[in-house]
Amino acid sequence: MFGHAILELLLKSFSLDEISQMDVQQLADFLGQKGRNRFADPECIAKSIQKAARSSYRLSKCVEDSIDLLLGLSIQSIRSLQAQIKELDKAITRHLEGIPNTLQTIPGIGPVHAADILAEIGQIERFDNQAALAKYAGLTWSKHQSGRFQAEDTSLIRSGNRYLRYYLVEAANWVQRHDETFRTYYRKKYEEVPKHQHKRALVLTARKLVRVIDALLRNGQIYTPRKGEDR
Structure with a gap:
């Protein structure tokens, strides 16, 4: 405006x-x-x-x-x-109206972000689980780093679909502004380190978003925020 x-x-x-x-x-x-x-x-x-x-x-x-x-x-x-x-x-x-999906039930995800993500994922059945989807998007870390992403300089793997990763990170930024569950998670990760807070928190929020997207697409569910969930 x-x-x-x-x-x-x-x-x-x-x-x-x-x-x-x-x-x-x-x-x-x-x-x-x-x-x-x-x-x-x-x-x-x-x-x-x-x-x-x-x-x-x-x-x-x-x-x-x-x-x-x-x-x-x-x-x-x-x-x-x-x-x-x-x-x-x-x-x-x-075009999106003719494609069955529930991604727009997630607060902050509109038709453009939904279309971007769906176009890169294709059929969710291509992936065994949400971890496989995250790996495809390049939102994962090597085994010795997995699960302990505490250092602010820990890097993502250098592979994956960079377009999907970009769309997921962009979507995560909007979702954390509109959804309390994701906002709480983002703030928690933001406050864990002294530098690179936003970048780190946003990537981890995108990783959390992958789990939700996988569940919605795989099960045809609508988004229901879970209070107290911070995984």
Whole structure:
């Protein structure tokens, strides 16, 4: 929403002087409207923008015109890409409706993440168990490291489907924001080490997510959080 509002502000071709001298409430109203009234404090944001505008270095008219042209072209490119992404998201959602799966019952996993994961896994029956699925995704460690991932610098195996691993880690980041069970697990792993906390906790959360995904796909279940589960 913030990016959309700023793009709209740039498209209006206001000069730095015009922005800095604009009535604060007028600028706040503009940001609120373009941000679809989702800003908690649009007036504070408006003041910050004006402060930045006042302290910005002023360019010559020739240079400013060139930059305005480049900005306009860049904004057009961004909007074109955004429109394409929306169309692709709609197509993915439509296609996913014809594929039986329960991954979207996990809070934080939408149609795009579900489609990404399903596309890389294929038929769950290809894997003997969740451990085999985790190994395929490269979310496992060598035997002497397995089960004692305490050191923050312990590395994953250098094999597996890197696309599936990426999708699982990305999905885990969203899931831990929306689901209490995963959030608690993430925080626990985050606090176990003094450095690389987020990266380590996220990978371990993704490994936990693999167990859940395997169970849902293998048994056709919907996601039911288990309170107190921290394995």
